[in-house]
Amino acid sequence: MFWEDKIAVMPRWFLGPALLLLRPVNVTNPLSPGAKVGLTVLLAVYGFIILGSPDSFRIIDNVDLAIHETGHLIFGPFGEFLGFLGGTLFQVIVPLTFFGYFLRQGDRHAASVLLWWVAQNCWNISVYVKDARSQELPLVDGEHDWTYLLYELDLLEHDQAIGQAIYVIGITLFAASIGWGLWSARAKPAVKEK
Ligand SMILES: [Zn+2]
Numbered sequence: 775m776f777w778e779d780k781i782a783v784m785p786r787w788f789l790g791p792a793l794l795l796l797r798p799v800n801v802t803n804p805l806s807p808g809a810k811v812g813l814t815v816l817l818a819v820y821g822f823i824i825l826g827s828p829d830s831f832r833i834i835d836n837v838d839l840a841i842h843e844t845g846h847l848i849f850g851p852f853g854e855f856l857g858f859l860g861g862t863l864f865q866v867i868v869p870l871t872f873f874g875y876f877l878r879q880g881d882r883h884a885a886s887v888l889l890w891w892v893a894q895n896c897w898n899i900s901v902y903v904k905d906a907r908s909q910e911l912p913l914v915d916g917e918h919d920w921t922y923l924l925y926e927l928d929l930l931e932h933d934q935a936i937g938q939a940i941y942v943i944g945i946t947l948f949a950a951s952i953g954w955g956l957w958s959a960r961a962k963p964a965v966k967e968k
Contacts, residue, residue: 811956893944
């Protein structure tokens with residue numbers, strides 16, 4: 775009975791977000807359509823530069839790093855494994871939270887920018903994962919998170935493949951964010967429903 779209830783709710787649960795993504799309505803974004811296109815084009819160019827050399831440290835990686843360290847503090851009390859994972863986890867949770875917020879606001883273009891940031895975080899994370907065995911990156915928080923995590927999971931020898939998968943997920947999200955950003959830029963402010 776429990777699962778029947780769950781399945782009955784699923785289509786609505788699934789269709790709701792899907793419809794939100796597809797309806798080009800824009801409620802709150804103050805940017806003009808031209809400015810939105812401009813911003814998305816800039817993010818496309820910046821994204822292409824980053825994905826060409828994700829291991830070069832850029833200004834935005836400083837922001838990711840601050841969020842990463844906060845994640846360790848937040849997840850630290852939930853045991854050693856989650857404490858180590860928390861840094862990386864929070865790098866995805868923070869942009870996804872804002873992504874969800876803008877989506878709920880009906881601001882699809884802003885949400886596309888946040889999706890771009892999720893993609894950029896994937897590239898940042900992929901570099902760290904691929905470094906698990908070689909440990910060449912300078913660390914600010916002592917032990918290497920991904921050496922520990924992959925060792926615990928018995929996956930250390932697959933660090934390159936796992937890192938590459940996260941990098942490719944980043945490319946997919948990046949392409950989606952740019953396509954969606956350009957598409958949603960044309961949205962006109964919605965007429966307020968009474
Ligand atoms: Zn860390």
